[in-house]
Amino acid sequence: MGTEFWNGADAAHRRVMMKAAGYSDADIRNKPHIGVPNSYMAGSPGTAHLRQIAEAVKEGIWAAGGIPVEFGIPATCGNIANGVEELKYEQVGRDIVAMSIEFVSKVHNFDGLAMVASCDNIIAGCYLGAMRLDIPSIVITGGSMQPGQHCGETVVEADLDAKRFSGASEEELMEMEENVCPSFGACPSMGTANTMQMIGEVINMVLPGTSTIPATDNLKLRKAREAGMYAVEIAKKKLKPSDIITEKILLNSIMFDMAVAGSTNAVLHILSYAYELGIKLTLEDFEKYAKEIKCINAVVPSGPYTVVDFHYAGGVLNVMKMLEEKLFIDEPSLYGCSWSNILKDVKPLENEVIHSLENPLFEEPGLKILRGNLSPNGAIVRPTAVYDEVKYIKGKAKVYECDRDAFDAIQKGDIIPGDIIVIRYEGCKGAPGMKELMLSIDALIGKGLHKSVGLISDARFSGFNFGAIVGHVSPEAYDGGNIALVENGDEIVIDIPNGEISMSVSDEELKIRREKWVRPALKEGKGCLNIYAKMCRPAEEGGAMQPWDLDAKYSK
Template sequence: MGTEFWNGAEAAHRRVMMKAAGYSDKDIRKKPHIGVPNSYMAGSPGSAHLRQIAEAVKEGIWAAGGVPVEFGIPATCGNIANGAEELKYEQVGRDIVAMSVEFVTRVHNFDGLAMIASCDNIIAGCYLAAMRLDIPSMIVTGGSMQPGQYCGKTVVEADLDAARFSGADEEALMDMEDNVCPSFGACPSMGTANTMQMLGEVLNLVLPGTSTIPASDNAKLRKAREAGMYAVEMAKAGRKPSELITKEVLLNSIMFDMAVAGSTNAVLHILSYGYELGIELTLEDFEKYAKEIPCINAVVPSGPYTVVDFHYAGGVMNVMKMLESKLFTDVPGMYGTSWAEMLAKVKPQENKVIHSLERPLSQEPGLKILRGNLSPNGAIVRPTAVYEEVKYMKGKAKVFEGDRAAFEAIQAGEIVPGDIIVIRYEGCKGAPGMKELMLSIDALIGLGLHKSVGLISDARFSGFNFGAIIGHVSPEAYDGGNIALVENGDEIVIDIPGGEVSMLVSDEELERRREKWVCPPLKEEKGCLNIYAKMCRPAEEGGAMQPWGLDARFKR
């Protein structure tokens, strides 16, 4: 612990600041200081309840003999920016959150961290911060939202799209709005928020069995106090992320993500964690386990159930038990024991939500890497959310230089069954920020075209989405990838079972087009988006602002 930082004459100016903030001399000098970064934000159900959780965490820290120091970190709700150009800030937000935690922690010299987050790139950024700082760290999740009830049916936020595009009148839409999100917590499907909450347990950053406790269940507060207490124990023991997150632990997280059909954004995050820790991890690792691990999780959009159902069906630990024969179990767990020892205490519960490997929900993996001349460095699809009718497609390209242009064409009836939409210059550098394509994809789903139209992009897409949607195409258009050379009318093949996405254009013709291609100027001339575009790694390396050289990357 860093008690020397707070003792001696040199530390007088530090102590006086803490005393002026209300802390006692004994607490300041003798006890471990635990930072409590809180992503509370009043404008989102995923974060508006985090003050109460933070209080429980701090109570636990005090009870265990630590000193909690709470501070705020940025938080947004991706749904607020749904359809807006500002959605491209969300991916950049992961790095901003990580830097915010890094900044405050380094200045205040915390002995450990107990971070509080729920949603999307915020919780992903907290994990990244833990690995960068490499001090004893944990994350307390905000849990999932209860599903809504509307007209006798269970509904989630994504169900609004069908109503929006079906011509529902304003009164009916308002009625649905009032019922679709009835509690605090992350939207209860396998979107990025819940995917990343779950992965925290696998990564030894979230207390086992706690990540998916619904926000409305008071067990969330009880476990938050336990987490605060354990944060102090971790700080005293000096148990750091670099000791708890080995390459095998990261590979377990890939297997878990395949099994639960997690958000495709998890690929970016897991890759960035490997890079941060100096562990060699590539898309080839995802390809390997896509051939071995089928989807066993029946949560929306792969099945009819919600994350609340998932939690009460056994949650993350039940999935890990189902995967036990595939996992690396002789690896550290959060409590200082191995995963083998932890899983020995878990009784498998095969049920309608969480299936077994022997009787999976689908024979396909939850994620798959596609390659071909359109994406030689890899692209990503979620096969369990793709209808049989469009798992293999050959169609004519309709090319758009952004999400809104494609959306307007869909709305105008210019997209017909059999078309393959190509949306480019929305990648890490092109957007910049790797935008989620909520406008065009929501329109396809809402108009029922997701069963007959394909979409290929260098952008991301939401964990809520389903259909023949292929994202993360790399190299991206801004870097001169072949997606920049596609022309209207080019024939494109999407072969999800075969793992291919290609355009049927000769190499000679592509070279001719490349000679004429001119890289466009950056869309953002200043601010964090400009900095991100200049500092980020490509999507197949995680897309984070990690500009340090490749020689420094793989240390273990």
């Protein structure tokens, strides 16, 4: 333990600060110090309940002989920024969260971390921060909210988004608003928040079986207390993320994401984790498992069920049991034993929510990589959220330089069936921040065009989105990728079954266009977005602010 940091005459100035904050001398000197980063934020249902969960975590830390030191970390609700330019801050937020945890933990010399988080890039940033610090760490999730009930039907937040672009009046929307999000917790579909909560179990950051406990279930508090106790245990054992997050563990997370049709944003996060740990992982690993793992999870948008249903249908452990023959089960778990020891006690429970590999929900994976002259470095689609009518689509390009311009065109009726929308300069550097295109996608759904129109972009999408939408196109437009050279009227093919995304423009014509192309100025001249644009890796490497030498990291 780091008791030498708190003992001796040289530590007097440290001890006095802790004493002035209310801690006793014996606790300061002798107990492991466990940082409790808490992403509580009053303005979001995914975070507004985390104070109570953090209290349970701290109770567990005290009970196990540790000393909890709670501190706040940044948290936002992406839905607040839906439809406005500031949504591009969300991806950058992952790195800011990681840096915040790194900053406080380094200064205060914690022996371990017990992090409390729920939503999107916040929980993803907690995992990243733990791996960067490489000190004993655990994450306690906030769980998912209950689905709403409206006019006799189960509804989730994404249903409200679709309704608001369908011509509904404010009065009609108000009626739905009152019912669509009835509790605390992350929105209960396979968005980024719940995807990353689930993946936390697979990558040994969250206690097995606990990630999807609904926010309304008091089991969440009991397990939070248990997690606090376990944080002290792993701190004493000095069990670090690098000890238990191996290459094969990350490959397990890819297989899991394929099986549950998780948010496409998980690709960015998993790649960033690998890079942080010095593990070589690429989109080719995703391509490999896309050929082996079919979607077995019927949670929105791939099916009619919610994450609450998923939890009571067996949750993450049930999915892993279904995948057992594919997973690397001899790898270590958060408990120190192998995953085979955990899964041997799990009884497979095939049901309407979680299917078996032998009886998949879809005959395709929950995620697929597309390549072609529009995206030689890879683009991403979620096939299970694409209607059969548009799994193959050939159409004329209609090109827009930002999400807002495409949205305005959709609203004005400029987009018709058969069109393929191209939205560029919304990638990691172009936005900057790799914006989520919820505005234009929701408008397509609201106008009923999601079964007849394709959309490609160097931006990313919300886990709520569905339709023939292809994102993460790389190289992005700002880096001079071919997406920057597309012109109105170019013929584009999106062929999801065959993994292709291309435009029918000759290499000679592309060369002529490239000679005329001029890189635009960065959209942000200062602040964290400007820093991000200058320091981030491309999307196919995770898009994080990790500018250190690639070869040096992989040579470990």
